Amino acid sequence: MVLLESGFSSPRNDVFPAGLRVLVVDDDPTWLKILEKMLKKCSYEVTTCGLARDALNLLREKKDGYDIVISDVNMPDMDGFKLLEHVGLEMDLPVIMMSVDGETSRVMKGVQHGACDYLLKPIRMKELRNIWQHVFRKKIHEVRDIESLEGIESIQMTRSGCDLFDDGHFLGGDDTTSGRKRKDADNKHEDRDLSDPSSTKKARVIWTVDLHQKFVKAVNQIGFDKVGPKKILDLMNIPRLTRENVASHLQKYRLYLSRLQKESDIKNSFIGMKHSDPPNNSTASFGLHKPSNTMPDDVLNGTYSFPMNNSLVQTVDVKGQGDRHGIASVPVAEPKGALSKDIPDSHKTKSSQMSFDHSLGSAASGVSFASFGSTTPARYSWTEIPEIQSKVEYEPVQPENGFNQLPLPEPSMIEKEVNRSRTEVKPLFDEYRSNLVGHSSPADLVDLFPVQSKNQTLKNQVFDPIFATKSSIKTKDISQNCLADSEFAQRNLNATGREVTLASLPEDLQIFWLQGDGYPMNIALQNFDFPEYNDPALIDETPFYSYDAPRLDHEHFFDPTEYYAIDQGLFV
Amino acid sequence: MERNPLRRQLQIMRKSLFDQGYLDEQFVQLEELQDESNPNFVEEVVTLYYRDSARLILNIEQALERKPYNFHKLDAYMHQFKGSSSSIGAKKVKAESTLFREYCKSGNGEGCMRCFQQLKKEYTTLRKKLEAYFQVARQAGPMETACRPK
Numbered sequence: 001m002v003l004l005e006s007g008f009s010s011p012r013n014d015v016f017p018a019g020l021r022v023l024v025v026d027d028d029p030t031w032l033k034i035l036e037k038m039l040k041k042c043s044y045e046v047t048t049c050g051l052a053r054d055a056l057n058l059l060r061e062k063k064d065g066y067d068i069v070i071s072d073v074n075m076p077d078m079d080g081f082k083l084l085e086h087v088g089l090e091m092d093l094p095v096i097m098m099s100v101d102g103e104t105s106r107v108m109k110g111v112q113h114g115a116c117d118y119l120l121k122p123i124r125m126k127e128l129r130n131i132w133q134h135v136f137r138k139k140i141h142e143v144r145d146i147e148s149l150e151g152i153e154s155i156q157m158t159r160s161g162c163d164l165f166d167d168g169h170f171l172g173g174d175d176t177t178s179g180r181k182r183k184d185a186d187n188k189h190e191d192r193d194l195s196d197p198s199s200t201k202k203a204r205v206i207w208t209v210d211l212h213q214k215f216v217k218a219v220n221q222i223g224f225d226k227v228g229p230k231k232i233l234d235l236m237n238i239p240r241l242t243r244e245n246v247a248s249h250l251q252k253y254r255l256y257l258s259r260l261q262k263e264s265d266i267k268n269s270f271i272g273m274k275h276s277d278p279p280n281n282s283t284a285s286f287g288l289h290k291p292s293n294t295m296p297d298d299v300l301n302g303t304y305s306f307p308m309n310n311s312l313v314q315t316v317d318v319k320g321q322g323d324r325h326g327i328a329s330v331p332v333a334e335p336k337g338a339l340s341k342d343i344p345d346s347h348k349t350k351s352s353q354m355s356f357d358h359s360l361g362s363a364a365s366g367v368s369f370a371s372f373g374s375t376t377p378a379r380y381s382w383t384e385i386p387e388i389q390s391k392v393e394y395e396p397v398q399p400e401n402g403f404n405q406l407p408l409p410e411p412s413m414i415e416k417e418v419n420r421s422r423t424e425v426k427p428l429f430d431e432y433r434s435n436l437v438g439h440s441s442p443a444d445l446v447d448l449f450p451v452q453s454k455n456q457t458l459k460n461q462v463f464d465p466i467f468a469t470k471s472s473i474k475t476k477d478i479s480q481n482c483l484a485d486s487e488f489a490q491r492n493l494n495a496t497g498r499e500v501t502l503a504s505l506p507e508d509l510q511i512f513w514l515q516g517d518g519y520p521m522n523i524a525l526q527n528f529d530f531p532e533y534n535d536p537a538l539i540d541e542t543p544f545y546s547y548d549a550p551r552l553d554h555e556h557f558f559d560p561t562e563y564y565a566i567d568q569g570l571f572v
Numbered sequence: 573m574e575r576n577p578l579r580r581q582l583q584i585m586r587k588s589l590f591d592q593g594y595l596d597e598q599f600v601q602l603e604e605l606q607d608e609s610n611p612n613f614v615e616e617v618v619t620l621y622y623r624d625s626a627r628l629i630l631n632i633e634q635a636l637e638r639k640p641y642n643f644h645k646l647d648a649y650m651h652q653f654k655g656s657s658s659s660i661g662a663k664k665v666k667a668e669s670t671l672f673r674e675y676c677k678s679g680n681g682e683g684c685m686r687c688f689q690q691l692k693k694e695y696t697t698l699r700k701k702l703e704a705y706f707q708v709a710r711q712a713g714p715m716e717t718a719c720r721p722k
């Protein structure tokens with residue numbers, strides 16, 4: 001047995017299915033005890049969990065620590081189907097649902113959400129003995145997916161020395177691989193893990209942040225309604241990615257979005273920022289930046305911090321005029337929660353909770369959420385930032401008073417944004433639009449943003465880096481908003497007081513804008529419901545300019561344990 | 573037939589539980605899970621069940637005190653309770669749970685109330701019987717194998 005980096009023992013190939021690592025999730029302690037005993041009798045390695053959230057954490061902590069998940073449908077903290085979705089999307093593990101209720105509609109729902117089986121309680125031993133088949137089947141399919149791709153040689157090339165297939169199929173020039181013949185497909189995967197601990201162990205497509213972004217980008221380009229696996233595949237243009245890979249991912253994505261949509265519909269109020277208790281300090285901090293009336297013309301320090309569930313806080317300093325590219329040098333706060341940066345002249349905003357207040361005087365100057373989209377679409381994770389792009393336009397606003405605080409859009413807004421396709425962003429932006437000129441493309445926005453006063457030193461470029469920074473925020477949704485926020489904030493710096501309605505902002509996210517010159521903007525994201533939709537925050541690639549923290553930093557994000565494989569490899 | 577009087581008694585008690593419909597196949601499954609590493613597995617599970625389900629019973633009771641009945645909630649609670657009861661093979665209790673859920677679905681408050689009273693009776697009766705059973709079981713010492721009810 002070889003120990004993987006994670007410390008989890010690897011499954012024992014020679015005695016498969018014995019040693020199958022099962023995670024059981026059930027809020028009923030009696031069943032949990034029984035199932036544990038039953039699974040142990042099958043010689044499986046069992047981990048039990050009473051809460052869906054805990055289960056997700058466990059799964060995220062040890063990315064390859066489990067082979068299969070068995071979960072009850074009804075759980076107090078999270079719907080079993082939701083958990084199912086998450087596991088499917090993030091970890092791509094087979095999930096078996098359980099319930100005492102065998103109603104066809106429920107079973108169907110389970111299958112729709114991706115369950116590979118649906119067991120009725122009371123569960124029999126023989127049913128549990130067979131669950132290894134799901135694990136095996138999945139591996140076989142993945143292997144087939146890969147095999148069907150271009151060619152064995154090409155695959156070979158992706159992993160030097162790492163034999164993806166060691167069942168003899170794998171010919172090619174690599175001697176190390178040809179030598180390995182395994183009896184069952186499963187073994188090959190296991191071994192591969194062992195030989196290459198840094199890679200995800202299975203020969204499955206790993207939807208890295210980067211890959212997923214490409215996916216989302218493609219989806220957006222095509223148009224969510226018209227999307228289809230083939231089209232996406234073509235657009236993405238990733239070698240060795242199959243139509244099947246895309247199709248299954250698309251299905252999960254759709255489920256995910258529809259669920260978010262429902263959630264966002266439920267949210268309708270603006271909640272204050274909450275602080276999470278991240279394991280790593282961070283988070284909760286909303287940059288409070290004082291609006292600064294006295295912001296020197298040439299110095300604008302915008303701090304954008306996004307407290308994310310647990311930590312991530314990225315702050316970007318937007319330098320004033322002289323230093324547009326200062327952004328590039330702006331240190332990105334450790335996701336860990338560094339909170340805001342120094343804001344030279346700005347006053348800190350009082351409260352981290354701002355309700356969107358139209359009446360905020362010179363507030364949000366041309367807040368254009370367009371900024372959301374203005375930069376790197378590629379940075380978007382789950383959410384569809386590109387959509388947002390076209391919606392809003394910045395408009396410079398002159399600060400009316402020195403103190404503008406704009407609440408950050410609540411995360412729920414993010415969710416909304418996330419959920420919707422292009423059109424969705426609109427309503428949100430409409431709100432902001434009090435001063436907004438109109439729609440413009442991101443590019444336009446950037447250009448549109450005239451530097452009004454000497455204080456308005458921010459150049460459009462500035463936004464980009466910030467945007468980029470933001471994009472490194474872990475949560476999908478958040479990142480989107482963060483981006484928007486930062487842009488927003490930046491624009492505000494230049495803008496005169498404009499009122500922005502944040503009414504439509506999701507309650508979870510509030511943007512602070514300090515308007516006026518050089519008001520640092522803090523964008524803080526609450527972490528509220530992150531646990532809720534705990535989505536695998538697809539972390540954007542590191543910001544191009546400064547954020548060189550490894551993806552692992554994401555762990556500091558609201559969902560510390562969640563991170564996608566960092567490497568670019570499609571297949572591992 | 574068991575020579576040991578205690579074991580004989582145990583067998584009789586056990587058989588009666590099955591014959592009278594208090595327990596079903598699931599109980600046998602639990603017995604089959606019992607082994608050297610878990611010699612008191614069945615008793616532990618049953619104890620756990622009674623402890624945890626007491627909470628559910630209380631929830632339902634409280635919900636039944638609020639008029640008008642929130643059938644949706646009642647059904648949800650009972651669904652949980654039923655799932656739990658299925659874990660030890662509490663046959664009669666489970667049957668009452670199903671009936672209760674039917675009443676919930678049809679919005680029959682009276683039916684729910686009556687059914688719940690009956691359910692509680694069955695629930696309590698079973699507990700007493702199982703307590704007595706385990707007491708004898710502990711005295712009798714471990715049985716070699718679980719035997720299917722004849």
